[in-house]
Structure formats: C-alpha cells, structure tokens
Amino acid sequence: MDPCGVGGAVAVFVLVLSIALSEAAVPTLLGRGEGIGGKGIGLEGEELSPWAKGLLKLTSGAPGPEAMAPDGRFPLILASKRTRRPDALNSFKLYEGGWNITNKHYWASVAFTGAPGVVLAALWFVSFGVALFAHFCCTRRRGKEKEGCFYTEHISLVLLLIFTCAASIGCILLSIGQGEFHNEALNTLDYVVNQSDFTVQILMNVTDFLFFAKTINVEAVHLPLDVQDQIDKLSGDLNDAASALSEKTNENAIRIRRAVGDVRYTLIAVASLMLVLALVGFVLAILRFKHTIYIFAVSGWLLVAITFVLFGIFVIIESAAADTCTAMDEWVRYPHAETALSSILPCVDERTTNQTLYQSKEVVRQLVNIVNTAIYSTTSNSSSHFNQSGPPVPYLCSPYDSQLNDRPCEPWEVSITNASVVWQNYTCRVSDSGSCTTAGQITPDTYSQLETAANVSYALYHYAPLLLNLQDCKFVRDTFSSLTTRYCPRLDLDLRLVCTGLALIAVGVLLCLILWIFVYANRPQREEVFVRSSSSGASRIAPVTASP
Structure with missing residues (x-):
C-alpha cells in the first residue's frame, strides 16, 4: 500500500x-x-x-451594428475567505490570492491543511518506535514482569x-x-x-x-x-x-x-x-x-x-x-468579474457576442434569400417541364428583417420549421424526360434543393443561441x-x-x-x-x- x-x-x-x-x-x-x-x-x-x-x-x-459597451469588469478574488491559509512557499505568510489552480502558492496553502496528518504520522512513527525500543531494553534488564493490581x-x-x-x-x-x-x-x-x-x-x-x-x-x-x-x-x-x-x-x-x-x-x-x-x-x-x-x-x-x-x-x-x-x-x-477563472474560461465580451449573433443572423437571412430567389425563378419560368396550373409556392419566411430584428411570418410565407413538409404539396411528378406530369410548381430535384436550404437555415437559426451560450x-x-x-x-x-x-x-x-x-x-x-x-x-x- x-x-x-x-x-x-x-x-x-x-x-x-x-x-x-x-x-x-x-x-x-x-x-x-x-x-x-x-x-x-x-x-x-x-x-x-x-x-x-x-x-x-x-x-x-x-x-x-455597434454593440452596447460591455459592463465594466471588476477584479474578484474567488473563495478569498476560505483560502486565507499559511503559504509554505512564502515563509508561512497568509496566502491572499484566492482560488487559483494555476498558482503554486495556492496549492502550497492547500497542502498546508494536510500538514497535521503528515506531522502526526512522523511524530507517531518516531516516538512510538523509540518507546518500543526502550520498552524492550527495560524488559530485558528487568528480567521479569510484574502483575498489576x-x-x-x-x-x-x-x-x-x-x-x-x-x-x-x-x-x-x-x-x-x-x-x-x-x-x-x-x-x-x-x-x-x-x-x-x-x-x-x-x-x-x-x-x-x-x-x-x-x-x-x-x-x-x-x-x-x-x-x-x-x-x-x-x-x-x-x-x-x-x-x-x-x-x-x-x-x-x-x-x-x-x-x-x-x-x-x-x-x-x-x-x-x-x-x-x-x-x-x-x-x-x-x-x-x-x-x-x-x-x-x-x-x-x-x-x-x-x-x-x-x-x-x-x-x-x-x-x-x-x-x-x-x-x-x-x-x-x-458573471462580469475578472477572476482566476478568466484565464481558464476566457469568455468573450458582450461586443464580440453581439457581433457573432449579427453574423449568424445574416447568414440565415442570406440562405432565405437564396431559397426565395430560387422559388421566384422556378415559378416564373415558362419552360415546358413546369406545370403552371398548380397553386403558387409559398416563400420561405425569414425570421429576421433587413435590420436583423425578429419579425413575424406573413400569411403567404412558410416557416423554416415546417417548410419542407409544406413544399411537398407543391411538388409535381416527372416523366423520364424530366417534365412534370401532374400539377405542381416545383420538381422533386428542386424540392430536394429547397429542403436542404431550409434545413440548413433552421439549423443555424436553432443552434446559434446554443453556440452563443458556449461563447x-x-x-x-x-x-x-x-x-x-x-x-x-x-x-x-x-x-x-x-x-x-x-x-x-x-x-x-x-x-x-x-x-x-x-x-x-x-x-x-x-x-x-x-x-x-x-x-x-x-x-x-x-x-x-x-x-x-
């Protein structure tokens, strides 16, 4: 052991x-x-x-956009009361740096809390060993044992x-x-x-x-x-x-x-x-x-x-x-204090977070524009393989306006959460030549592309807040x-x-x-x-x- x-x-x-x-x-x-x-x-x-x-x-x-100025950060010593202990590396003066696993003086102060156990072990080992040796010597010299009362x-x-x-x-x-x-x-x-x-x-x-x-x-x-x-x-x-x-x-x-x-x-x-x-x-x-x-x-x-x-x-x-x-x-x-954890978890400031949110919203808006441009191009195309007798395909709803603020969907728009399901009703069947044989504004190939774009838009819209929570x-x-x-x-x-x-x-x-x-x-x-x-x-x- x-x-x-x-x-x-x-x-x-x-x-x-x-x-x-x-x-x-x-x-x-x-x-x-x-x-x-x-x-x-x-x-x-x-x-x-x-x-x-x-x-x-x-x-x-x-x-x-210009973000709000981040809250003023102030220094904070973590667990300052608990960690006021003698520091063996600093002439046993009280350690006042707080919790900081990257500081050797912190670990020296923590190790000091276990010193009594090590000291007791050393004292016991030496003192009992000496006493045991003396006892054997005295017993041999006495030559006999006494009965107690x-x-x-x-x-x-x-x-x-x-x-x-x-x-x-x-x-x-x-x-x-x-x-x-x-x-x-x-x-x-x-x-x-x-x-x-x-x-x-x-x-x-x-x-x-x-x-x-x-x-x-x-x-x-x-x-x-x-x-x-x-x-x-x-x-x-x-x-x-x-x-x-x-x-x-x-x-x-x-x-x-x-x-x-x-x-x-x-x-x-x-x-x-x-x-x-x-x-x-x-x-x-x-x-x-x-x-x-x-x-x-x-x-x-x-x-x-x-x-x-x-x-x-x-x-x-x-x-x-x-x-x-x-x-x-x-x-x-x-949350806004500057602490020892800041070196381990360097969380970004509010300005960087706002910038990230802006960029993620901009990407979602661009993808929605791509989808809607494709829908407009497809439904306005008069080529023979499209059947224009079907109902118009609803446009994809952008969750953000031009200023990247949240906006509600219009009645003629479909939400990115269920766009792929709704667009199935506007898909035609095609022949071997690729022409539509039934009513519908979009072909299965086009629907597959629209579905992928909608799913990606939804994923970025859904995961952006989670990623920001990490950031x-x-x-x-x-x-x-x-x-x-x-x-x-x-x-x-x-x-x-x-x-x-x-x-x-x-x-x-x-x-x-x-x-x-x-x-x-x-x-x-x-x-x-x-x-x-x-x-x-x-x-x-x-x-x-x-x-x-």
Missing part, C-alpha cells in the same frame, strides 16, 4: 475534475482565437482563429474496549464514506461528460449543416465562392474542436475512473486491516499472548502512520474540493450552478465522513497499541501464571507432608 501513490492519484482527480468542468465549454476558448492547446485540454500548437472573427462570419464586408487491570480493560470500539466505528464510517464518495464522484464525472458530449454534438451538428450550406445550389442559385471557402475553413475548425474535446474528455474520464477506483480499493483495504487489527489485538491482549501482541503492535505501528498520512491527503482533497465549489458559486453569481459562458455557468447545488454538498459530506473515519481509526488503534505494549504485554502470560500458582501451592503443602 503506497499512500503517496494513492494521494497523488486522488490529487490528480481533484485537479482533473476542476479542469474537466471547464472542458464542457472548450469552445469558449475559441472566442478569442486561443488554441485549445496550451491549457492542457486539446490540440497543441493549433489555433482556431475564425472564432475570433465571429462564430459564423460567412459574409464579407458586413460589419455588425485488580483495579488497574479493570480500568485498562474498559479503556481498551472503548478504544477498540472507536477504531471499529471509524472503520465503519470509512467504509460508508468511501462508498458514498465513490458513487458521488462517478455521478459528478458522468454529469460533466454528458455536458461535454452535448457540446460535441452541437459542434458536429453545426459542422454538418455548414457543409450542406456549401453544397446548396437551387436552380443555379448558390452561395458566393468566398463564403464557401470560409465555410470550409470554419467547418474544419469546428470539427477539430469537437474531436479534441471528445478525445480529451474521454481520456480524462478514464483516468478519473481509474483514480477513483484505486482510492476505493485502498480505503477498503485500510478499513479491513485496521478492523482486523483492532479486534484480534483486543482478543490477544485479553488472553495475554505476549509475543503475538508484539507482532501486531509492530504492524499497527506502521498502519497507524499510513492512516495519518491518508488522513492528511484527504483533508487536502476536501479543502481543494470545497475551494473549487465556492469559487464556482461565486463565479456564477458575479459567452452561459452554458458553463449553468453547468457550474448545477455542480454547486447538486453535487458539491454531497461530495463535501462524503469527504468529511472519510476524514472522520480515518481520524477515528488512527487515534483508536494508536491508543490500543499503547495499552497493548505498555500494559498488557507487561503482564505474565496465562501459562506463566498457572505455573507460578502451582509452584507456590506445592511449596505450601510440602512442609506438612514431610512432618513426622
């Missing part, structure tokens, strides 16, 4: 978990043209620069029973706590992974629809070539972002699950060994098996030291987790809010339960060891008591039988 290895795995879990929370919003990094690499969560050295120019900036030379033995027995019960209760609490922590940690991980998968799915859907937008060609009406080139570049960037996010999330999920599993097995092993040690040691002490007690005492000496170290590690984890939850809660409540960190704030309200309280309770169990086990077994060695190991074994009693009885009887 390697407590340092376990502690390292769990520490990695806390760090990866806090970073994994931000992975649900990896696309927000793109808002300022930053590469997904460089923060440890994506492709290294690659930059997705088109996002810096606006998420769907597919038009040329069409700057957006009646009251001393009974008081020692009561104390031993109390300490054994305390250690047993600690084992039970540790078993319950580790089980709850294991389940809650995996539930939290599943939630974060689901949020990440949701983000990936959005990016992949937008990528697919942007590809379809490039192929739209309704009766020789299509997007300009420069717009198609920008679509190619943006689609590639979106696909890279989705692939990087999915790959990194899966890697982190595997590592976290493995670390949580290792922690669980370690804690189960500690609880089991300590419970067996306490109960068997209690029985051996009562029966006064001196040499066996010494063997258990040496084993307990090492296990108590390990338990103290584990206690210190879990105190560090509990402190870091509580700091992270507090920081997330404060970040959600103060302005609203999606991440919602994720953090759910984590702080639904998962953080349970994780904090479970970690406290684990720490309490480890503390009870360490203290209980420690006191039991002291009684085993310095009280019960000094008592003569039962065989020695029986021999001494028999010898003293025989010496009293011998003179009587020898008298004449």
Whole structure:
C-alpha cells in the first residue's frame, strides 16, 4: 500500500475534475482565437482563429451594428475567505490570492491543511518506535514482569474496549464514506461528460449543416465562392474542436475512473486491516499472548502512520474540493468579474457576442434569400417541364428583417420549421424526360434543393443561441450552478465522513497499541501464571507432608 501513490492519484482527480468542468465549454476558448492547446485540454500548437472573427462570419464586408459597451469588469478574488491559509512557499505568510489552480502558492496553502496528518504520522512513527525500543531494553534488564493490581487491570480493560470500539466505528464510517464518495464522484464525472458530449454534438451538428450550406445550389442559385471557402475553413475548425474535446474528455474520464477506483480499493483495504487489527489485538491482549501482541503492535505501528498520512491527503482533497465549489458559486453569481477563472474560461465580451449573433443572423437571412430567389425563378419560368396550373409556392419566411430584428411570418410565407413538409404539396411528378406530369410548381430535384436550404437555415437559426451560450459562458455557468447545488454538498459530506473515519481509526488503534505494549504485554502470560500458582501451592503443602 503506497499512500503517496494513492494521494497523488486522488490529487490528480481533484485537479482533473476542476479542469474537466471547464472542458464542457472548450469552445469558449475559441472566442478569442486561443488554441485549445496550451491549457492542457486539446490540440497543441493549433489555433482556431475564425472564432475570433465571429462564430459564423460567412459574409464579407458586413460589419455588425455597434454593440452596447460591455459592463465594466471588476477584479474578484474567488473563495478569498476560505483560502486565507499559511503559504509554505512564502515563509508561512497568509496566502491572499484566492482560488487559483494555476498558482503554486495556492496549492502550497492547500497542502498546508494536510500538514497535521503528515506531522502526526512522523511524530507517531518516531516516538512510538523509540518507546518500543526502550520498552524492550527495560524488559530485558528487568528480567521479569510484574502483575498489576485488580483495579488497574479493570480500568485498562474498559479503556481498551472503548478504544477498540472507536477504531471499529471509524472503520465503519470509512467504509460508508468511501462508498458514498465513490458513487458521488462517478455521478459528478458522468454529469460533466454528458455536458461535454452535448457540446460535441452541437459542434458536429453545426459542422454538418455548414457543409450542406456549401453544397446548396437551387436552380443555379448558390452561395458566393468566398463564403464557401470560409465555410470550409470554419467547418474544419469546428470539427477539430469537437474531436479534441471528445478525445480529451474521454481520456480524462478514464483516468478519473481509474483514480477513483484505486482510492476505493485502498480505503477498503485500510478499513479491513485496521478492523482486523483492532479486534484480534483486543482478543490477544485479553488472553495475554505476549509475543503475538508484539507482532501486531509492530504492524499497527506502521498502519497507524499510513492512516495519518491518508488522513492528511484527504483533508487536502476536501479543502481543494470545497475551494473549487465556492469559487464556482461565486463565479456564477458575479458573471462580469475578472477572476482566476478568466484565464481558464476566457469568455468573450458582450461586443464580440453581439457581433457573432449579427453574423449568424445574416447568414440565415442570406440562405432565405437564396431559397426565395430560387422559388421566384422556378415559378416564373415558362419552360415546358413546369406545370403552371398548380397553386403558387409559398416563400420561405425569414425570421429576421433587413435590420436583423425578429419579425413575424406573413400569411403567404412558410416557416423554416415546417417548410419542407409544406413544399411537398407543391411538388409535381416527372416523366423520364424530366417534365412534370401532374400539377405542381416545383420538381422533386428542386424540392430536394429547397429542403436542404431550409434545413440548413433552421439549423443555424436553432443552434446559434446554443453556440452563443458556449461563447459567452452561459452554458458553463449553468453547468457550474448545477455542480454547486447538486453535487458539491454531497461530495463535501462524503469527504468529511472519510476524514472522520480515518481520524477515528488512527487515534483508536494508536491508543490500543499503547495499552497493548505498555500494559498488557507487561503482564505474565496465562501459562506463566498457572505455573507460578502451582509452584507456590506445592511449596505450601510440602512442609506438612514431610512432618513426622
């Protein structure tokens, strides 16, 4: 059992978990043209620069309207009260930088919370080792053991029973706590992974629809070539972002699950060994098996030291987790503050967000114009393969006017949500030569092109708000809010339960060891008591039988 290895795995879990929370919003990094690499969560050295120019900036030379000035940003130290701890890297002065996982002084202050466990482990290991060595030396020099008085033995027995019960209760609490922590940690991980998968799915859907937008060609009406080139570049960037996010999330999920599993097995092993040690040691002490007690005492000496170290590690984890939850809660409540999370989640400002919204609306309006131009061209065509006896084809409704404000649909327009269904009623059947044989204004080929254009328009209209939520960190704030309200309280309770169990086990077994060695190991074994009693009885009887 390697407590340092376990502690390292769990520490990695806390760090990866806090970073994994931000992975649900990896696309927000793109808002300022930053590469997904460089923060440890994506492709290294690659930059997705088109996002810096606006998420769907597919038009040329069409700057957006002047946006409202962003709210004034003010500095905010996250979890400032919780993180005021001595900093070992700064002469043990109080750390005042708040929650910041990129600051080594923050981690030094967090590590200081686990110092009592490590110090207790070192003091116990040295002091008990010295006392045990001195005890052996004194016992050899004495050459014999003294029997204790009646009251001393009974008081020692009561104390031993109390300490054994305390250690047993600690084992039970540790078993319950580790089980709850294991389940809650995996539930939290599943939630974060689901949020990440949701983000990936959005990016992949937008990528697919942007590809379809490039192929739209309704009766020789299509997007300009420069717009198609920008679509190619943006689609590639979106696909890279989705692939990087999915790959990194899966890697982190595997590592976290493995670390949580290792922690669980370690804690189960500690609880089991300590419970067996306490109960068997209690029985051996009562029966006064001196040499066996010494063997258990040496084993307990090492296990108590390990338990103290584990206690210190879990105190560090509990402190870091509580700091992270507090920081997330404060970040959600103060969305315009400049915090340590700003370097991890560089959400774009309001001006950039408005520009992105403008560009996405402009693309939707252009696609609607393409469709309506194609409908007009088709229905006004007098060529023989069109049957003009059918009802006129309704135009596609643009959800935005020329100023890109929301507008209602006119009675002669069809909404982009059900345009493909409505246009089926205006489709004719064609012969082998391609001429319409039934009433209808559009051919099946034209209908297919119109349907694709309408679906792409609807997709961009539908996904633009979701993408903006990623860009302005609203999606991440919602994720953090759910984590702080639904998962953080349970994780904090479970970690406290684990720490309490480890503390009870360490203290209980420690006191039991002291009684085993310095009280019960000094008592003569039962065989020695029986021999001494028999010898003293025989010496009293011998003179009587020898008298004449």
